Amino acid sequence: MSVGEEVRTEQTRPQQSLGTAAARNLATTTKSVPQMQEISSRWLLRTLPWVDVQGGTYRVNRRLTFAVGDGRVTFVKTGDRVEVIPAELGELPALRSYEDEEVLSELAQRCEQREFGPGEVIASFGSQADEVYLLAHGKVEKIGTGPYGDDAVLGVLADGSYFGDQALLDGDAIWEYTARTVTACTVLVLPRQDVEQIAERADSLREHLRQRRSIPEQRTNKHGEKAIDLAAGHSGEPDIPHTFVDYEARPREYELSVAQTVLRIHSRVADLYNQPMNQTEQQIRLTVEALKERQEHELVNNREFGLLHNCEYDQRIQPHDGVPGPDDMDELLSRRRGTKLFLAHPRAIAAFGRELNKRGLVPETIDIGGNRIPTWRGVPIYPCNKIPVTESRTSSIIAMRTGEQDQGVIGLRATGIPDEIEPSLSVRFMGINEQAIIKYLVTAYYSAAVLVPDALGVLENVEIGRWR
Numbered sequence: 001m002s003v004g005e006e007v008r009t010e011q012t013r014p015q016q017s018l019g020t021a022a023a024r025n026l027a028t029t030t031k032s033v034p035q036m037q038e039i040s041s042r043w044l045l046r047t048l049p050w051v052d053v054q055g056g057t058y059r060v061n062r063r064l065t066f067a068v069g070d071g072r073v074t075f076v077k078t079g080d081r082v083e084v085i086p087a088e089l090g091e092l093p094a095l096r097s098y099e100d101e102e103v104l105s106e107l108a109q110r111c112e113q114r115e116f117g118p119g120e121v122i123a124s125f126g127s128q129a130d131e132v133y134l135l136a137h138g139k140v141e142k143i144g145t146g147p148y149g150d151d152a153v154l155g156v157l158a159d160g161s162y163f164g165d166q167a168l169l170d171g172d173a174i175w176e177y178t179a180r181t182v183t184a185c186t187v188l189v190l191p192r193q194d195v196e197q198i199a200e201r202a203d204s205l206r207e208h209l210r211q212r213r214s215i216p217e218q219r220t221n222k223h224g225e226k227a228i229d230l231a232a233g234h235s236g237e238p239d240i241p242h243t244f245v246d247y248e249a250r251p252r253e254y255e256l257s258v259a260q261t262v263l264r265i266h267s268r269v270a271d272l273y274n275q276p277m278n279q280t281e282q283q284i285r286l287t288v289e290a291l292k293e294r295q296e297h298e299l300v301n302n303r304e305f306g307l308l309h310n311c312e313y314d315q316r317i318q319p320h321d322g323v324p325g326p327d328d329m330d331e332l333l334s335r336r337r338g339t340k341l342f343l344a345h346p347r348a349i350a351a352f353g354r355e356l357n358k359r360g361l362v363p364e365t366i367d368i369g370g371n372r373i374p375t376w377r378g379v380p381i382y383p384c385n386k387i388p389v390t391e392s393r394t395s396s397i398i399a400m401r402t403g404e405q406d407q408g409v410i411g412l413r414a415t416g417i418p419d420e421i422e423p424s425l426s427v428r429f430m431g432i433n434e435q436a437i438i439k440y441l442v443t444a445y446y447s448a449a450v451l452v453p454d455a456l457g458v459l460e461n462v463e464i465g466r467w468r
Contacts, residue, residue, distance in 0.1 A: 171192070328459055342399050424444060
């Protein structure tokens with residue numbers, strides 16, 4: 001019998017038992033609850049200490065600090081031409097609080113764009129400082145002389161940084177280090193001579209610079225806080241200094257942010273399709289999961305209170321070789337006491353692991369809730385997929401000291417709100433409309449506060465795609 005005849009025989013053979021398709025009509029299937037790919041580990045929400053906020057606002061009182069203007073400068077790029085935003089020149093210490101837009105625009109126009117290749121010297125130690133450099137793109141190393149006469153890297157500057165600003169106030173200033181490019185760099189240069197020419201015509205700028213030069217230097221500690229006069233190691237009966245601790249007149253206040261959505265469920269679904277799972281409960285559960293994912297995203301990326309945007313400039317460092325190496329992580333640790341945790345994108349953690357493999361190092365791991373978490377110097381490195389990865393395959397690594405008692409980073413929330421199902425998260429019934437659709441308002445209130453600047457640090461622009 002041929003193959004074709006066998007197939008025809010099989011197709012025409014009468015059915016001898018109940019088929020599975022029909023049998024399923026009488027069977028109760030075993031099913032899972034609705035699954036959701038968006039759910040992540042959310043280690044930031046789990047590890048951040050949360051503080052209850054009354055009145056919706058948390059005020060961070062600090063000791064008085066004298067601002068020195070070390071922010072970042074923003075640029076606008078049109079084709080291959082780069083220009084500085086005039087108002088951003090106010091980030092320079094010499095121009096801080098200067099608000100004449102017309103004069104700032106003229107200063108911005110005087111900035112000359114220059115291109116440097118890798119390894120080129122922009123400014124040499126000991127030479128006269130008569131130009132201000134605004135780094136639009138690239139990396140620059142500050143090279144000084146080490147204790148044994150060899151070169152030592154004092155720091156790494158990246159996009160938005162500036163150097164040489166002392167030239168605007170001191171005509172006799174010299175370079176105290178050598179500035180050398182690490183990568184190809186685009187730099188805007190503002191000569192002191194051009195600033196002086198504009199100041200001769202603009203009375204407001206001339207008076208502002210004169211006042212900046214005449215302001216007496218404030219006695220501060222290394223953190224920029226007003227010094228507290230003390231006497232120690234004395235003998236006899238000398239005059240004991242008098243002092244007081246001054247506070248910031250306008251402390252920062254953090255208002256609780258909100259994430260909300262209106263969940264809609266048809267009453268027929270809620271009434272009839274609740275076995276073996278409650279449809280309303282499952283809809284609320286998945287909505288709350290999405291809300292928590294958005295909450296963690298905002299805690300990392302929000303421009304008002306997000307960790308990446310609220311890290312002080314002097315707590316941001318650049319990797320020396322692009323990739324996140326052990327030396328960079330040690331530098332990040334050394335910027336603060338009592339670092340409790342790192343946060344990094346999983347791909348950044350993998351890049352750090354490759355660097356450890358190259359050096360023959362094996363990181364220790366710790367067990368947290370049944371999860372093996374890698375550590376560096378005993379500090380856990382938690383994965384956080386909310387930290388962005390740029391198109392150029394770079395990311396950031398966050399280091400934090402946490403808790404109110406340690407003057408660290410804290411999460412803010414409001415407990416006891418109406419219809420609360422979790423702390424600071426509520427589901428409120430909003431009624432049923434004319435189409436028989438039930439509506440629930442799902443709300444989460446949250447924010448984060450950095451109590452002192454050195455509680456938060458960021459290793460920026462780490463390369464995650466280098467494999468060699």
